[in-house]
Amino acid sequence: xxxxxxxxxxxxxxxxxxxxxxxxxxxxxxxxxxxxxxxxxxxxxxxxxxxxxxxxxxxxxxxxxxxxxxxxxxxxxxxxxxxxxxxxxxxxxxxxxxxxxxxxxxxxxxxxxxxxxxxxxxxxxxxxxxxxxxxxxxxxxxxxxxxxxxxxxxxxxxxxxxxxxxxxxxxxxxxxxxxxxxxxxxxxxxxxxxxxxxxxxxxxxxxxxxxxxxxxxxxxxxxxxxxxxxxxxxxxxxxxxxxxxxxxxxxxxxxxxxxxxxxxxxxxxxxxxxxxxxxxxxxxxxxxxxxxxxxxxxxxxxxxxxxxxxxxxxxxxxxxxxxxxxxxxxxxxxxxxxxxxxxxxxxxxxxxxxxxxxxxxxxxxxxxxx
Amino acid sequence: xxxxxxxxxxxxxxxxxxxxxxxxxxxxxxxxxxxxxxxxxxxxxxxxxxxxxxxxxxxxxxxxxxxxxxxxxxxxxxxxxxxxxxxxxxxxxxxxxxxxxxxxxxxxxxxxxxxxxxxxxxxx
Numbered sequence: 001x002x003x004x005x006x007x008x009x010x011x012x013x014x015x016x017x018x019x020x021x022x023x024x025x026x027x028x029x030x031x032x033x034x035x036x037x038x039x040x041x042x043x044x045x046x047x048x049x050x051x052x053x054x055x056x057x058x059x060x061x062x063x064x065x066x067x068x069x070x071x072x073x074x075x076x077x078x079x080x081x082x083x084x085x086x087x088x089x090x091x092x093x094x095x096x097x098x099x100x101x102x103x104x105x106x107x108x109x110x111x112x113x114x115x116x117x118x119x120x121x122x123x124x125x126x127x128x129x130x131x132x133x134x135x136x137x138x139x140x141x142x143x144x145x146x147x148x149x150x151x152x153x154x155x156x157x158x159x160x161x162x163x164x165x166x167x168x169x170x171x172x173x174x175x176x177x178x179x180x181x182x183x184x185x186x187x188x189x190x191x192x193x194x195x196x197x198x199x200x201x202x203x204x205x206x207x208x209x210x211x212x213x214x215x216x217x218x219x220x221x222x223x224x225x226x227x228x229x230x231x232x233x234x235x236x237x238x239x240x241x242x243x244x245x246x247x248x249x250x251x252x253x254x255x256x257x258x259x260x261x262x263x264x265x266x267x268x269x270x271x272x273x274x275x276x277x278x279x280x281x282x283x284x285x286x287x288x289x290x291x292x293x294x295x296x297x298x299x300x301x302x303x304x305x306x307x308x309x310x311x312x313x314x315x316x317x318x319x320x321x322x323x324x325x326x327x328x329x330x331x332x333x334x335x336x337x338x339x340x341x342x343x344x345x346x347x348x349x350x351x352x353x354x355x356x357x358x359x360x361x362x363x364x365x366x367x368x369x370x
Numbered sequence: 371x372x373x374x375x376x377x378x379x380x381x382x383x384x385x386x387x388x389x390x391x392x393x394x395x396x397x398x399x400x401x402x403x404x405x406x407x408x409x410x411x412x413x414x415x416x417x418x419x420x421x422x423x424x425x426x427x428x429x430x431x432x433x434x435x436x437x438x439x440x441x442x443x444x445x446x447x448x449x450x451x452x453x454x455x456x457x458x459x460x461x462x463x464x465x466x467x468x469x470x471x472x473x474x475x476x477x478x479x480x481x482x483x484x485x486x487x488x489x490x491x492x493x494x
Binding site for chain 2: 034035039040041042044226229230295296297299319320322327349
């Protein structure tokens with residue numbers, strides 16, 4: 001049986017997406033809205049200007065329990081998990097023995113357990129990986145009964161604050177169990193658009209009630225996966241399976257900031273020897289921003305060439321940035337060509353498109369810093 | 371003057387031996403927000419059913435095929451500055467290029483407006 005013939009899974013908000021006339025597409029095994037009638041461009045701009053509501057229930061929510069789940073998880077990821085204060089969260093990576101990235105994830109210290117959010121397409125893999133590698137050290141529970149929404153944008157705090165007053169003053173990358181119109185929720189001040197905002201986890205039976213309450217607020221529009229992708233690309237954030245995968249290391253991907261000081265010194269995570277060497281001596285290639293001249297976008301898998309036409313890399317994400325009002329892309333190039341400002345050529349449909357290596361993010365991140 | 375449509379959702383409006391080509395209003399709805407159009411150079415010989423232009427929406431690039439064969443005599447320069455004309459007026463100001471038909475009998479194999487409308491409804 002091919003993947004296409006299997007019936008896609010539905011999130012708890014599926015009937016709401018249909019009611020809102022979402023254009024549904026298969027994504028990571030789910031039937032998901034790529035856009036609503038507003039369209040990707042306006043949905044993107046609305047999120048940057050006000051607040052957008054995204055259904056991210058396809059992502060995996062996982063509970064890790066045990067005697068010392070932080071110590072256990074540190075054997076699989078390079079982040080400082082033991083040092084996470086209660087109620088704080090961090091971005092980290094599952095790594096393989098070559099230092100390649102198996103998935104990227106958010107980890108929250110929820111007090112008596114760790115709360116993980118992993119990618120939809122990788123959640124079964126991640127759960128199996130943890131169960132095998134953490135056997136006897138931690139219990140892994142995939143929380144299938146939960147929904148997840150993201151409320152993102154400069155008005156997100158004002159909107160959510162009407163329902164959960166404490167939300168408005170939460171620190172960036174923190175976590176709070178709360179109630180939303182009497183409904184128990186877990187909120188985090190986080191997201192993946194480059195904007196301030198929140199992710200809201202709740203029982204799947206409550207998801208539609210919460211979504212409708214948020215959508216009833218003037219500032220909020222439903223936003224699909226299309227705009228989610230253009231927002232995260234402008235923000236310079238990696239999409240697993242595109243910008244990072246099992247063949248890319250955190251150093252190649254420019255994710256050194258996810259390698260905490262203590263872990264760099266102590267190691268104790270898969271691929272440490274390779275990553276330590278790359279930290280000291282550099283990696284052969286590097287993820288960079290790519291800014292084409294003019295208006296023509298360069299898409300994923302476009303070859304990147306030097307001025308003489310020799311292939312030096314490949315675009316891993318590319319499209320048109322509605323806020324940048326210009327085409328934007330990211331990809332990997334040989335490290336000799338990775339400096340910001342380096343002129344390159346992008347081979348779009350056989351023709352060279354002039355571009356340069358650009359600083360990321362393309363649009364400044366606006367996380368809440370208190 | 372006559373307007374004909376292809377099953378790939380291009381239209382061609384013929385005046386004398388000159389055809390003006392674009393994508394249908396139905397197609398622009400499917401494409402979403404158009405952000406770039408790659409047009410054929412003037413003088414290029416196009417073959418019916420073969421790649422003639424590329425339209426890029428926020429999300430993806432899509433080929434546009436020549437509805438009829440002929441030589442390109444003009445490209446719509448307005449699309450360079452404002453590709454959203456394709457969304458605003460797919461079958462009017464958002465035209466792509468004009469060509470001089472080399473084989474007008476090819477038009478016989480295309481759909482008229484009523485047939486195209488029925489074809490689109492049948493696809494839905």
